Amino acid sequence: MPQLLNWGYWRAALAWTRRPRFSRFTTGHHRASCGPGCSWDPRARVISLQGELDRFGGVSVHLARLAELDRLDSADFQRGLQAAIQQWRSEGRIAVWLHIPILQSRFIASAASLGFCFHHAESDSSTLTLWLGEGPSRLPGYATHQVGVAGAVFDENTRKILVVQDRNKLKNMWKFPGGLSEPGEDIGDTAVREVFEETGIKSEFRSLLSIRQQHINPGAFGKSDMYIICRLKPCSFTINFCQHECIRCEWMDLIDLVRAENTTPITSRVARLLLYGSREGFDKIDLTREEFPAVYTGLFYKLYHKELPENYKTMAGMY
Ligand SMILES: NC(=O)C1=CN([C@@H]2O[C@H](COP(=O)(O)OP(=O)(O)OC[C@H]3O[C@@H](n4cnc5c(N)ncnc54)[C@H](O)[C@@H]3O)[C@@H](O)[C@H]2O)C=CC1
Numbered sequence: 001m002p003q004l005l006n007w008g009y010w011r012a013a014l015a016w017t018r019r020p021r022f023s024r025f026t027t028g029h030h031r032a033s034c035g036p037g038c039s040w041d042p043r044a045r046v047i048s049l050q051g052e053l054d055r056f057g058g059v060s061v062h063l064a065r066l067a068e069l070d071r072l073d074s075a076d077f078q079r080g081l082q083a084a085i086q087q088w089r090s091e092g093r094i095a096v097w098l099h100i101p102i103l104q105s106r107f108i109a110s111a112a113s114l115g116f117c118f119h120h121a122e123s124d125s126s127t128l129t130l131w132l133g134e135g136p137s138r139l140p141g142y143a144t145h146q147v148g149v150a151g152a153v154f155d156e157n158t159r160k161i162l163v164v165q166d167r168n169k170l171k172n173m174w175k176f177p178g179g180l181s182e183p184g185e186d187i188g189d190t191a192v193r194e195v196f197e198e199t200g201i202k203s204e205f206r207s208l209l210s211i212r213q214q215h216i217n218p219g220a221f222g223k224s225d226m227y228i229i230c231r232l233k234p235c236s237f238t239i240n241f242c243q244h245e246c247i248r249c250e251w252m253d254l255i256d257l258v259r260a261e262n263t264t265p266i267t268s269r270v271a272r273l274l275l276y277g278s279r280e281g282f283d284k285i286d287l288t289r290e291e292f293p294a295v296y297t298g299l300f301y302k303l304y305h306k307e308l309p310e311n312y313k314t315m316a317g318m319y
């Protein structure tokens with residue numbers, strides 16, 4: 001948890017010369033509260049931010065918490081930020097994280113001229129960083145991969161597998177239906193959702209079969225791409241495929257997909273993996289899923305690995 005510092009600590013964190021246009025602050029000689037995370041002291045003629053100190057010794061500044069932000073011009077902001085940086089340096093802070101609401105993006109150029117760089121952006125804000133510590137920056141980067149998930153829906157009774165041909169890319173190439181994971185979505189849930197959206201087939205997660213990692217992927221805006229294929233069990237069989245995304249969709253004999261030439265290498269390899277699993281037992285190919293509580297956060301996560309025999313899980317009487 002970042003430590004919230006008291007007002008006095010950050011009194012000089014961001015200051016600019018008071019201007020007459022802030023007339024509502026010209027009377028009174030007490031500190032007026034002007035919103036969460038920000039205080040105004042008419043005597044000191046400064047605006048102070050409630051900076052947050054993180055556990056690594058960096059400082060986070062949320063401009064959204066600064067009152068009168070709409071009326072602050074870029075030059076005043078830059079002067080205030082410069083003074084604050086000096087202060088943080090003298091206090092031995094290692095980095096500054098500056099969170100800027102999209103409507104206040106005019107401050108980005110001011111910050112950049114003082115050495116800040118983009119760290120990441122969300123739909124409504126950007127985050128810039130400035131390294132103040134010794135040597136090159138040790139700040140972690142932002143997201144490095146996108147995650148795509150496909151569902152290999154295999155019907156053990158008919159030995160048929162569900163395949164599609166994309167409308168927009170890989171035309172005439174058979175592949176498994178799938179798509180990009182939503183933020184916070186489990187891998188198996190992405191596979192089930194994407195299969196249903198693209199083909200109309202309902203299914204259940206069974207296991208994780210393969211992971212492909214590819215760098216500098218044009219479809220991932222030049223970032224890395226993780227493409228995960230799951231084994232799914234069908235719960236319905238009537239195809240009603242999405243005309244926007246697919247030009248063909250069918251239940252194909254698994255052996256035909258294994259022999260097919262108009263397919264991607266990854267689809268072909270996973271078809272062979274499924275053939276092996278269906279003949280020798282899926283335990284040979286499945287990475288199964290189990291949920292655990294996270295030690296530090298108390299949240300839950302999923303762990304995927306080859307099935308571990310029950311006596312090895314408990315280790316009862318094993319020593
Ligand atoms: N090796 C294989 O068999 C294949 C693997 N993949 C992997 O699957 C994952 C993504 O699957 P998708 O089916 O593509 O995702 P998806 O099912 O989430 O569809 C993405 C949608 O966004 C649209 N789209 C993408 N870029 C666009 C742009 N610049 N402008 C407008 N619309 C755009 C597409 O037309 C599609 O409708 C990735 O991980 C990718 O690497 C995708 C195709 C084949």
Ligand SMILES: [Mg+2]
Pocket residue numbers: 177178179180194198245
């Ligand atoms: Mg798709």
